Amino acid sequence: MGSFYLLAVVTAASVLGCVLSDHYHPSGPGSRTSSAKREEMDSKFWNDEAQAGIKARLERLQTASKARNVVMFLGDGMSVPTLAAARALLGQRRGDTGEEAQMTFDTFPTVGLIKTYCVDAQTADSACSATAYLCGVKTNYGVLGVNAAVPRTDCEASTDSTKHLQSILDWALADGRDAGIVTTTRITHASPAGAYAKSADRDWEDDAAVKKAGFDTNRCPDIAHQLIHNHPGNKLKVIFGGGRANFLPNSFRDEEGMFGSRTDNRNLIQEWQQDKSDRTVKHEYIWHREQLMRAKIDLPEYMLGLFESGHLQYNMKANKTTEPTLAEMTEVAIRSLSRNEKGFFLFVEGGRIDHAHHDNFAELALDETLEMDKAVARAAELLSEDDSLIVVTADHAHVMAYNGYAPRGNDILGTSVTYANYTWDGMPYMTLSYTNGPGFRPHVGGGRPNVTDEEDYGTLTWHSPVDVPLNYETHGGDDVAVFARGPHHSMFTGLYEQSQLPHLMAYAACIGPGRHACSGATHVLGQPVLLLAVSILLTFFSLR
Ligand SMILES: *[C@@H]1O[C@H](CO)[C@@H](O)[C@H](O)[C@H]1NC(C)=O
Ligand SMILES: *[C@@H]1O[C@H](CO)[C@@H](O)[C@H](O)[C@H]1NC(C)=O
Ligand SMILES: *[C@@H]1O[C@H](CO)[C@@H](O)[C@H](O)[C@H]1NC(C)=O
Ligand SMILES: [Zn+2]
Numbered sequence: 001m002g003s004f005y006l007l008a009v010v011t012a013a014s015v016l017g018c019v020l021s022d023h024y025h026p027s028g029p030g031s032r033t034s035s036a037k038r039e040e041m042d043s044k045f046w047n048d049e050a051q052a053g054i055k056a057r058l059e060r061l062q063t064a065s066k067a068r069n070v071v072m073f074l075g076d077g078m079s080v081p082t083l084a085a086a087r088a089l090l091g092q093r094r095g096d097t098g099e100e101a102q103m104t105f106d107t108f109p110t111v112g113l114i115k116t117y118c119v120d121a122q123t124a125d126s127a128c129s130a131t132a133y134l135c136g137v138k139t140n141y142g143v144l145g146v147n148a149a150v151p152r153t154d155c156e157a158s159t160d161s162t163k164h165l166q167s168i169l170d171w172a173l174a175d176g177r178d179a180g181i182v183t184t185t186r187i188t189h190a191s192p193a194g195a196y197a198k199s200a201d202r203d204w205e206d207d208a209a210v211k212k213a214g215f216d217t218n219r220c221p222d223i224a225h226q227l228i229h230n231h232p233g234n235k236l237k238v239i240f241g242g243g244r245a246n247f248l249p250n251s252f253r254d255e256e257g258m259f260g261s262r263t264d265n266r267n268l269i270q271e272w273q274q275d276k277s278d279r280t281v282k283h284e285y286i287w288h289r290e291q292l293m294r295a296k297i298d299l300p301e302y303m304l305g306l307f308e309s310g311h312l313q314y315n316m317k318a319n320k321t322t323e324p325t326l327a328e329m330t331e332v333a334i335r336s337l338s339r340n341e342k343g344f345f346l347f348v349e350g351g352r353i354d355h356a357h358h359d360n361f362a363e364l365a366l367d368e369t370l371e372m373d374k375a376v377a378r379a380a381e382l383l384s385e386d387d388s389l390i391v392v393t394a395d396h397a398h399v400m401a402y403n404g405y406a407p408r409g410n411d412i413l414g415t416s417v418t419y420a421n422y423t424w425d426g427m428p429y430m431t432l433s434y435t436n437g438p439g440f441r442p443h444v445g446g447g448r449p450n451v452t453d454e455e456d457y458g459t460l461t462w463h464s465p466v467d468v469p470l471n472y473e474t475h476g477g478d479d480v481a482v483f484a485r486g487p488h489h490s491m492f493t494g495l496y497e498q499s500q501l502p503h504l505m506a507y508a509a510c511i512g513p514g515r516h517a518c519s520g521a522t523h524v525l526g527q528p529v530l531l532l533a534v535s536i537l538l539t540f541f542s543l544r
Contacts, residue, residue, distance in 0.1 A: 057109060105376045114480055138498070185352065389508050
């Protein structure tokens, strides 16, 4: 009876709406303009803004130099709606309306879009995508550093070196540059592992996982072991992140009292120290923020920093005494790597944007995005646009939607305000909600519950509402953005395969196989010139 009445009202309203106005885009009351900014009502504001945009682009047109240094920032799961919402939160935290705010990388001169699907999957995971954006080859869901001829969990297939891929870190090292990795996740997690590991399964982070899957760690060494003992992991000057447990025996407690997870009784942190001692290079293992701050003053040549047993804490929940921020780790990494005159490649991951989304924790996902932006800002201050390329991108999207018709400046973490009777049930809905995940609420009395009425509403671990109940929210298959600043930034424009990224960075930096910015002329002109010289010589000799 009640729902019949509701349906009748809705039908009547929508029929009426069709006649009276564009029912897809409800007109708000006059109060809508009250949320607008005064200067924005003047056309001059927007015309000036556009002219400033033209000027900024003209000032940053293509540079001819090569990129000595490359810093790649990866926001794990940093979808385009995440960018827009994080930007709004940034502005609103400053007391502004928010939508007009700019993150540091929002101001980069070039933006492109990349396609993130994997060889066998419509929607990427962080392993196949890391292989694409660090090794330049698309592969299967869940595998790292090997091509798609290796099925996931096929240990034997992954031992075939013809299926192994080099990463852009290998290319940088081969050119005499230095390389490093920084992340807020376990250092053995899929994204950073794409820089150094070759594994048929991203989950083989320690020996226990390889054995559990029924394989021999001599055939298929675990990811932590590869980082410490294999090339290029053992050549990295900077390794900062979490995940100590995977490096320590399960009988051993780490500095913060947590047990290791290895079943082979090996202490890979000690083995790392031993390897560096054997090579008589200055090195330091650190686990505490203060050690990182001290190291900055007298930098050892090699640094291994593992600041948590597992992932680093979310920024908004971290103990700031013991855990460094992503910006702090990035700064020390850049200061360390900058000592190489030939330059460096640094990979920096804001890895927990993804985790927050998987739990439908919208605020944490946005805050982690802003934390990565602070790291980008730090890098942009430390490195010159003339010789350092900075690329910011994501591995895949998520299914968070930025929806509704809220007025300008409406709390990005709040409910969307509806004009006319747009919701059928009169219940509020969130501007940021998800299509799936743990934030599902069963209907109450045949209708949606009032989620803003919940006890933990507005807390960091309140789940934003979803349509489909899943234990964890899923990734999205949509394209993600690429932002670039520095030499050859314009190479990153357009819409292209994710696997082009390391090739484009290598082009700008003049490293690795393939065509380079510095050798472009030789490739185009050099070969014909060489051919001509050879034929002249041949002619000369044949005439004699
Ligand atoms: C942070 O960690 C330190 C060292 O373990 C501890 O003394 C301190 O109480 C912690 N702070 C908070 C806010 O938990
Ligand atoms: C909108 O909702 C209000 C309050 O429930 C009601 O009085 C009004 O008739 C509704 N308008 C339409 C067009 O359904
Ligand atoms: C939903 O809950 C909020 C917070 O308790 C309350 O202010 C609001 O009136 C409720 N709305 C409806 C439609 O029940
Ligand atoms: Zn994920």
